[in-house]
């Protein structure tokens with residue numbers, strides 16, 4: 001599964017709130033008869049190695065980072081572990097087909113994801129394939145109410161596995177999916193029990209590649225239910241009347257522990273999808289994006305997009321994790337292909353009107 005274009009080993013960052021089913025998934029990855037070799041990097045809380053012991057077949061392919069808190073900074077220990085893995089060899093190919101990094105249930109996945117952009121050695125050998133969030137269908141609504149980390153994990157994800165679907169009704173599932181989509185309109189949601197998703201559907205998916213996602217499921221950039229431009233489709237369901245997270249409510253930035261259910265709630269994290277059918281001025285756009293990330297990068301969890309630059313045959317593809325921005329010109333637009341620009345910003349307290357105006361002002 002080595003990334004064919006680049007020869008780099010794909011890395012999946014696995015997040016999910018406490019108890020969502022991460023260990024269950026890792027055990028599947030390590031034990032299933034898939035003919036691949038995966039390395040799993042788990043994160044330990046200080047001295048007690050519980051997680052590692054819960055992962056079966058742990059010895060050979062499971063590696064620990066235990067150097068401090070996973071959510072604080074770009075991870076020196078993670079860099080060391082990954083570089084160590086990359087030095088191993090199998091005849092003619094990298095030692096592992098893919099690497100999965102588990103973050104603790106409470107961690108912000110941002111710094112872990114950023115690690116794969118900042119260290120030159122890591123960057124040369126690996127490519128961040130996706131941030132995958134596991135969600136507990138039974139408990140996620142309450143967690144989204146009371147936990148900023150839970151909201152950030154969902155907002156940050158390239159794909160979401162909605163686990164424990166056996167514990168809730170279809171109506172409840174639709175309500176959960178609607179809420180997840182409000183926080184993250186881009187990530188595909190796959191339902192699962194005991195994390196029984198096909199591994200080739202979640203690993204090596206190029207989740208960071210916006211274009212591929214929109215090719216597979218064009219509805220991913222569908223604005224959330226209730227928002228301008230939302231298209232009703234099979235995925236949104238229409239019987240979720242009691243979960244109308246209106247978008248005009250006053251914000252509650254404190255998010256004290258509410259009861260598990262029943263209050264009207266405005267998620268302060270949201271995803272904003274922008275598009276433009278005219279070519280853009282490349283310089284204007286780059287300048288705008290740099291400035292935006294410089295000023296609001298703390299609040300922007302993720303951004304990615306494909307831009308149609310005037311006078312350029314190739315598409316400009318960018319993505320950002322907080323303030324860390326990467327962008328380059330990628331494959332040329334096809335003759336019959338629709339040339340258009342689209343971008344998604346996921347973050348806290350984003351001013352949608354200002355973003356839209358700024359984006360459109362970059363038109364050539």
Ligand SMILES: Nc1nc2c(ncn2[C@@H]2O[C@H](COP(=O)(O)OP(=O)(O)OP(=O)(O)O)[C@@H](O)[C@H]2O)c(=O)[nH]1
Nearest residue numbers: 017018019020021022023024105163164193194195
């Ligand atoms: N009913 C049900 N239980 C599940 C499912 N998936 C996992 N579980 C159970 O949920 C519990 C938590 O699962 P884990 O895989 O340990 O979750 P985790 O995300 O690793 O938890 P932390 O390590 O605390 O972050 C375990 O008892 C699992 O057996 C599911 O689809 N349905």
